[in-house]
Amino acid sequence: MSEELEQYNFDFHRETAEIVRDGSEELKIKIGEFAGPLDLLLFLIKQEQANIFDIPIAKITQKYLEYIQIMKQLDIAVAADFLVMAATLIEIKSKMLLPRDPKAIGEEEEFEDPRQELVDRLMEYEKFKSAAGMLYERSTIEQAIFTRGPIESDDNNAEVDASVFDLLTVFQKIAARHVDEIKMEIEREEISLADMIKSLKARIFELGEVNLLEFFEEMRSKRELVTAFVAVLEIVRTETVKLLQKTTFGDIILRKAA
């Protein structure tokens, strides 16, 4: 379906009608860049090169309705506001078709053009549209200006959530240290993962928090260290505990979540 849409050709104002593929999964359809019905109306008036004070209402209404039709064909949910404007246009059109009250003829100053209110709204809207353009330009300029980055001081360096990668770094640090240690062949009972989880859990709940570096240091073999590491991962996954790192490259603390 998306392929079909991409080849869709618009009969009118192709220059603003475009279909934009956003990423590979999401297909975004952008018909021009109309911010609302007034925006669309202004576009149509300009396209017809019509005078805003003397809008050819029949023609503009027809174009407007065609446009809404296209939106419907493209399965775009036509916002209610666009339909309200369509109704307003049709109302104005019908009012203009009505013959004027013969008694009122000659009293030119009392005759109010049915289009007047719409013109006022369009004029008011266009000012803000221009103001929006001004803001756009300003923000573009501002984006080209940079201030210095924040200085890392203890004040603004709040506790940050440590990631699994930070955890891995700590693990590697200790594993590397273990390599240098003199190996002694001593038969000992290996602690199981279940026991390791149990003992770590008990420690967290007793002390409130456990410094991971210290915890890993206690391990007597690489095997135990790996078991301890897996236990930490398991506890973080299943229990209400948080990994915290107070400073960049600082110790990671396992804390009972409040």
Add this chain to the structure above:
Amino acid sequence: MSEEVEVQEIESTPRSPAELMTIVEALVFVADEPVNSRVLADVLDEDRGAIEAAMEELAKEYEAREGGLQIRSIAGGWQIATRTELHEEVRKFLKTRPSAKLSLASLETLAVIAYKQPVTVPEILEIRGVQSATSIKTLLDKRLIVAKGRKEAVGRPMMYGTSKDFLIQFGLRDLSELPSIEDFEDLVQ
């Protein structure tokens, strides 16, 4: 005792304009957001006028030097920032890309709020002719607008206005620096 008084007197000897420029330059440099001259005046126990004069002189100096930095008056304070022309190099170094632009609808909503504040959602709808709920949420999320209390009208609708972040992000000293909305009328016709 008398000696102490003397010491204090020496300390409070008025600083020369050149000295003051050196000091405020350092303070504005370390500040992480635009600094108001009143804050600087309080810290240094100086006259606010003297601070303003020093900052303006400093800004001129920076300008004349044509270096990589500029001193700007923004959001009611002073700030040291890079020059616009250097954006490509700075961006390459920081490995950043320009942040996502606001949509046309959000910009329009922001324009209405900036000029009509404090303004309610129905009032925005009247001008834009379209619901602005999504845009308002985006603008609130980006902290460009803030709620400014409720209007004493039917339904007591929430009123919105622009924030300090708005001034910073759009490079404005204050709201009066926005061109008058009537100026846009000339463009329209």
